[in-house]
Amino acid sequence: MPKLNLHRPDHTSSLSSDLDSSLRNEALQPHFEPPTTKLTKSPYLTEKNVQRRWATLDNDDAQQHLLDEHTQQHMLTYAKNIEHFIGTVKMPVGMAGPLRVNGLFAKQDFLVPLATTEAALVASYNRGSQLLTAAGGASAMLLNEGVTRTPAFAFFDLSQAGQFVAWVVTQYATFKSIAEQTTSHGKLTDISVSIEGNHVYLVFEFLTGDASGQNMVTIATNAVLEYILQHTPVEPEHAFLDGNLSGDKKANAQTLRSVRGKKVTAEAHIPAALIEKYLHTTPEKMMQFAQITTVGGALSGTIGINAHYANALAALYIACGQDAACVAESAVGMTRLEVDKNGDLYASVTLPNLMVGTVGGGTGLPSQKACLDLMGLHGNGKSQALAEVAAALCLAGELSIVGAFCAGHFSRAHHKLARK
Incomplete structure (x- = not known):
């Protein structure tokens, strides 16, 4: 297919300039001097912490817009939704x-x-x-409906992965019981297995009631993961709470024929x-x-x-x-x-x-x-x-x-x- 070549800025062309090389190298070097500003060590939302953050920021105009009177009156309601709170943004x-x-x-x-x-x-x-x-x-x-979390396990070889899967499929009732002990609303409705070489992905699917459920399924699945790591007959070389098979916060094709949320x-x-x-x-x-x-x-x-x-x-x-x-x-x-x-x-x-x-x-x-x-x-x-x-x-x-x-x-x- 023919392409029309239009002029566009190419900043990589400066890499070939000896004249700029010393300045470029200096700009790209790590710098280890202490930062000039610091946040409070505590991330929690308290009136004292908010005051300390604004004392560090030292910008009265910004504070007036972000920490207005209405926000100050209601700011404690945000305590479970934000860390290092300084105010609110107004959206039309x-x-x-x-x-x-x-x-x-x-x-x-x-x-x-x-x-x-x-x-x-x-x-x-x-x-x-x-x-x-x-x-x-x-x-x-x-x-x-259904929200997934997909813990992943890496083994030395396919034989070990197979042993692990053979054990996992006998544990579904136990996994369900453990997961549902962490939530009064969530229900573990399905578990499926995906094997890629010596990697095993477990797909946990939950119903989350009227909550979007991201945190709910994370906490529930983590409880199951801890049980697996303590009781598995084949110890994985490493394991993680999510192996990126869930599609969490990424455009993905798999849900076009299934569901997430x-x-x-x-x-x-x-x-x-x-x-x-x-x-x-x-x-x-x-x-x-x-x-x-x-x-x-x-x-x-x-x-x-x-x-x-x-x-x-x-x-x-x-x-x-x-x-x-x-x-x-x-x-x-x-x-x-x-x-x-x-x-x-x-x-x-x-x-x-x-x-x-x-x-x-x-x-x-x-x-x-x-x-x-x-x-x-x-x-x-x-x-x-x-x-x-x-x-x-x-x-x-x-x-x-x-x-x-x-x-x-x-x-x-x-x-x-x-x-x-």
């Missing part, structure tokens, strides 16, 4: 909706809070939500007249866009096919106290846009990796709880509904952004809203 929060969700668990019209600094984002999700609602809403179905699919049949009214384009044009961008995604090596799940999930996760780093895995999924037999648009999304919870983590912090409360989705028994809302929100965003590209409005919307 907008509302998108109404978004009608016809789900197994979410069964109403939602106004969805989204925290972002990206202009045009909330407007786009708002438009997509209104389109779906006008079409009768998004049908959403929670398909599966909550797997949800959402769909809608949208009349062509509504596509014209809200998006100013046609179902045929949107299907053509989906086809050409699916090929483009394959050419780029994209895992899954979607336009921008990450936008919806990052904004929702930040607003609602979810672990924002999980967007790396949660934003993997499949979008389909097709013209149905009536000439209308069929649109669907499937997200196998939604890491969401309505208890624990950051969900109980003041602002984040308020955002969940606005949707009626804080507390026990609400996490499945939140997952269905998240999928419907992603569907709204896919429709809106594809419509903008098809109508030639994408750049114009950003120019209008971001540069006003």
Whole structure:
């Protein structure tokens, strides 16, 4: 394939310059003088520790913004969520909706809070939500649940690995009992084994109730790991709590056919007249866009096919106290846009990796709880509904952004809203 070679800065060219070599070498040398500033030794959140940190930082203007009066009044509520606390960051929060969700668990019209600094984002999700609602809403179905942790063991040879596996498969009931003693909500539902040469990976899958469950499964699996290391008939050369097979906080392909977190699919049949009214384009044009961008995604090596799940999930996760780093895995999924037999648009999304919870983590912090409360989705028994809302929100965003590209409005919307 021919390539157009455009001039671009190449900082490595300076490596060939003798003139710069002494300066470069000096800049890259380790420096061992003591640091000029230090944090408190204690990472814990106490009023005295916060005062000491700001005394070290010595920046009144920054302190005024990060440690305002409201933050000072509520700062002890953050004690289980942060170390070396100095204050809070204020994020603008907008509302998108109404978004009608016809789900197994979410069964109403939602106004969805989204925290972002990206202009045009909330407007786009708002438009997509209104389109779906006008079409009768998004049908959403929670398909599966499960959170994994994957301890890994290295042995001298395959024979030892085989001996270890032969013992492990007799211990499942014991592992389950040990794991579930560490949590009142988590349930160990499955254990599978993967062997690669003299390496053995154990895949522990848990149900985590209404919590996202990352910490829960880590603590439970670590208890099992300690038991294994004490009782295994074949001592591994080394072992680790997670061997990176879980896909934790990384985009990965394995969950496209399985689950990590909550797997949800959402769909809608949208009349062509509504596509014209809200998006100013046609179902045929949107299907053509989906086809050409699916090929483009394959050419780029994209895992899954979607336009921008990450936008919806990052904004929702930040607003609602979810672990924002999980967007790396949660934003993997499949979008389909097709013209149905009536000439209308069929649109669907499937997200196998939604890491969401309505208890624990950051969900109980003041602002984040308020955002969940606005949707009626804080507390026990609400996490499945939140997952269905998240999928419907992603569907709204896919429709809106594809419509903008098809109508030639994408750049114009950003120019209008971001540069006003």
